[in-house]
Amino acid sequence: MMLRYFLALSVAIGTLGFANAAAPDCSRPYTLALHDHGLLYSADTDTGIDKDVAVELIRRSGCKVTVSLMPRARIWQLIESGALDFSLSGITDAERDKYAAFAWYFSDKYYLLVRKDTAVRHLADFERNEKFRLGVIRGFRYSETANHLVDKLQEANRVSKAGGLDPLYQTLMLNLIQGMIIEPFDYPTLEEKRIREATVIIEFADPPVPHGLIMSKKALAQAEQEKWRSLVDGMRADGSMRRIFEKYFKPELAATMVDF
Amino acid sequence: MPATHKPGAAARSFPLHWLILAITLGVSWLAWDHERQTSSKALRSQFDFAVHDTVSRVEQRMDAYVQMLRGVQGLLAITGTSDRSALRDYVHTLGLDANFSGIQAIGIVEWTPAQRKNAHVAAMRRRGFADYVIRPAGERDAYAPIIQREPYVGRNTAAPGFDPWSDPVRRLAMEKARDSGMAAISGQIRLVVDEDRDASPGFIMYLPIFVRGQPHENVAERRAQLVGWIYAAFHMSDFMASLYGTQTPGLSLSIFDDVVPSDAALLYRTAANAAVHPGMAGFAMNANEYLVVAGHTWTLSMSALKEFETRFGHNAETAIIVAGTWLSLMLSLLVWLIGTGRARALRLAAAMTEELQHMAKHDALTELPNRALFSDRLNNELARAKRHGDHFAVIFLDLDNFKPINDSFGHAVGDLLLQQVARRLQDAIRASDTVGRMGGDEFVVLMPELLGTDAALGLAEKIRQAMRQTFLVHGHELVISCSLGVAVFPEDGTDEITLTKNADEAMYRAKNSGRDNVRLAASSNNG
Numbered sequence: 001m002m003l004r005y006f007l008a009l010s011v012a013i014g015t016l017g018f019a020n021a022a023a024p025d026c027s028r029p030y031t032l033a034l035h036d037h038g039l040l041y042s043a044d045t046d047t048g049i050d051k052d053v054a055v056e057l058i059r060r061s062g063c064k065v066t067v068s069l070m071p072r073a074r075i076w077q078l079i080e081s082g083a084l085d086f087s088l089s090g091i092t093d094a095e096r097d098k099y100a101a102f103a104w105y106f107s108d109k110y111y112l113l114v115r116k117d118t119a120v121r122h123l124a125d126f127e128r129n130e131k132f133r134l135g136v137i138r139g140f141r142y143s144e145t146a147n148h149l150v151d152k153l154q155e156a157n158r159v160s161k162a163g164g165l166d167p168l169y170q171t172l173m174l175n176l177i178q179g180m181i182i183e184p185f186d187y188p189t190l191e192e193k194r195i196r197e198a199t200v201i202i203e204f205a206d207p208p209v210p211h212g213l214i215m216s217k218k219a220l221a222q223a224e225q226e227k228w229r230s231l232v233d234g235m236r237a238d239g240s241m242r243r244i245f246e247k248y249f250k251p252e253l254a255a256t257m258v259d260f
Numbered sequence: 261m262p263a264t265h266k267p268g269a270a271a272r273s274f275p276l277h278w279l280i281l282a283i284t285l286g287v288s289w290l291a292w293d294h295e296r297q298t299s300s301k302a303l304r305s306q307f308d309f310a311v312h313d314t315v316s317r318v319e320q321r322m323d324a325y326v327q328m329l330r331g332v333q334g335l336l337a338i339t340g341t342s343d344r345s346a347l348r349d350y351v352h353t354l355g356l357d358a359n360f361s362g363i364q365a366i367g368i369v370e371w372t373p374a375q376r377k378n379a380h381v382a383a384m385r386r387r388g389f390a391d392y393v394i395r396p397a398g399e400r401d402a403y404a405p406i407i408q409r410e411p412y413v414g415r416n417t418a419a420p421g422f423d424p425w426s427d428p429v430r431r432l433a434m435e436k437a438r439d440s441g442m443a444a445i446s447g448q449i450r451l452v453v454d455e456d457r458d459a460s461p462g463f464i465m466y467l468p469i470f471v472r473g474q475p476h477e478n479v480a481e482r483r484a485q486l487v488g489w490i491y492a493a494f495h496m497s498d499f500m501a502s503l504y505g506t507q508t509p510g511l512s513l514s515i516f517d518d519v520v521p522s523d524a525a526l527l528y529r530t531a532a533n534a535a536v537h538p539g540m541a542g543f544a545m546n547a548n549e550y551l552v553v554a555g556h557t558w559t560l561s562m563s564a565l566k567e568f569e570t571r572f573g574h575n576a577e578t579a580i581i582v583a584g585t586w587l588s589l590m591l592s593l594l595v596w597l598i599g600t601g602r603a604r605a606l607r608l609a610a611a612m613t614e615e616l617q618h619m620a621k622h623d624a625l626t627e628l629p630n631r632a633l634f635s636d637r638l639n640n641e642l643a644r645a646k647r648h649g650d651h652f653a654v655i656f657l658d659l660d661n662f663k664p665i666n667d668s669f670g671h672a673v674g675d676l677l678l679q680q681v682a683r684r685l686q687d688a689i690r691a692s693d694t695v696g697r698m699g700g701d702e703f704v705v706l707m708p709e710l711l712g713t714d715a716a717l718g719l720a721e722k723i724r725q726a727m728r729q730t731f732l733v734h735g736h737e738l739v740i741s742c743s744l745g746v747a748v749f750p751e752d753g754t755d756e757i758t759l760t761k762n763a764d765e766a767m768y769r770a771k772n773s774g775r776d777n778v779r780l781a782a783s784s785n786n787g
Contacts, residue, residue: 036552043440043555045479069442071319071552138315138549157304160548163315167550167557170519 024227026063032086039185050088073139082218090214103229104212107260111201114179135168135177143206281592288584310508326443351410362499367409370488415453437466444555448517510568516559623697626682634696653716656745656767659701660775720778741776752781
């Protein structure tokens, strides 16, 4: 019993000491951009996972961080140029690795959301029918197989691009596109039932893709990146990240997303 | 029949050049197809870039207007909405010049729940708008009338009081702005200040104003602390004209409200596109992209016109296929020439042999049988006449006074005269007769199947008469005559040598007796 208390105490002290050592440099204000995307962030309600993560991260950092809303493609441009410090729920690829650092906090799988009336049951079915169009968000990358599908259809001029999820759901329901690539948090709060009824989901056979805090390498030195990364790790370690996800998902799904 | 070619050689060469043609044409096609795909890919990425660029320019311009309106929002958060000079001065300072040419008006909308309506109207009348009413009239739960519109010139001086909350399209954007605390734009509308029904489509951007010093961190707080909205009204055509950068040439662009591109939802269309219905043939590429600008969706529809393809395409495909086909044909022709060379050489040799054979038996100048061929025919006739006991005649002919013509007019004229003489001889004789040239101005006629000596003399006389007719050579009228000697088989000889010797001797006698004469061989005379 004593031993357990002792351990808990040393972990607490250790964490405290670590946290103090890792406090980011707050000598300048920072910028963080959100993008309107399903449960990650909804401008209509000014709520979402990313907003909650941002609030908690900013609170822990003790820094002044200005939060704004931008299209995802613009966020990547500004991260690359160093004009923007942070964004959230980003995934990486070889290109992004060059200009962005990440602090992972959840991982999930990608799915092809496809209209029931297309009779598509496998990924290959969708690719085969030349009439089917796929909707994607400009600037988005997905898991490997999904990216491959997007690139192939793009070559065949079968991809419709959009600046956000809303027009994709609208065009899907209007049958202007027949499929789109989604993540679990992509269902809109409105119309969710109607969309679920009219569609089926097909899982991409890729491992879950980690998502995290995006940090501009140009704006933040390596040492600073480490400090912000340890803040995110702290949120995961003490369960606050899981609590944020449990606000939006069933506990089991939240658990599989944040424990990876 | 001469052996012109060997069938086996032809059979071997036949498939080879066709095979070469098929292969080279195939290679040309592959090169063409590859170039076409590369070119089309490059064009496609150029087009994608142009679409992306246009989307960025629209988004950035919208951002610039949002920033400007945020300035107004910040001002009103401090001054409140009742100080009319604050907004007026601010807008004046902005100097809505060409940089902001998209904006028709900047104004303030006051949030007025039903219970505050009368107080609101009274306050507005106190401010100097004696006839102030909220339009459209009627009782509603809440109102959001326009209380100020700047710059206060021209159409913007129209009376305040219009309630945009009463219009579902405007209200949607106002609610969105209020709940999110951010800028939101309306769908396609006709601006209130536009009295003209055909006015360019417009939209309105709203930003909420909240009570100063009160928290508005969530939807509930924002709804509770709402004072009104600051708005900017735009004509879509002006908005598009104010974009930064330049539009890639050769593209037509349309922008539609929401996600369905229909005529009713058309916000903007480039001039190039105005005349052509989208999706018509002649468009190489087109794409629809859905922009989310200030919380609202626009469909940007872009098509590449022929001009775009001409400007950015490689256009090497045509050169490749033309040059490829030409080279393929040339190569196949070369192979065909090599493959069929032997056959054609044999054919050529046969033709040349034939010609040589003809030359060996005919006189080159007159084309008449020469001495050798005549001798052949004479011997054939000898054998035949001996077998059947027939008669035939040999007539020797020598032109009189030919040498002086040659001397005075030249050999060319002499040769032409000899050709005419040959033709006249051929005209004079029967079809079964043979006339040959012995050389110089000496000719000889073989008359087979002769009825009698008289017939032979008759023909000789006919020839003599014919020769006396004037010849026309190179404009010279030439008069000549001839001396003829006739020998008849078997009377004047039963072999070639005797017959020709006797005819020759008779011809000399004719010459000696004053020329232009016919003489029968001596033996016949004796007979």
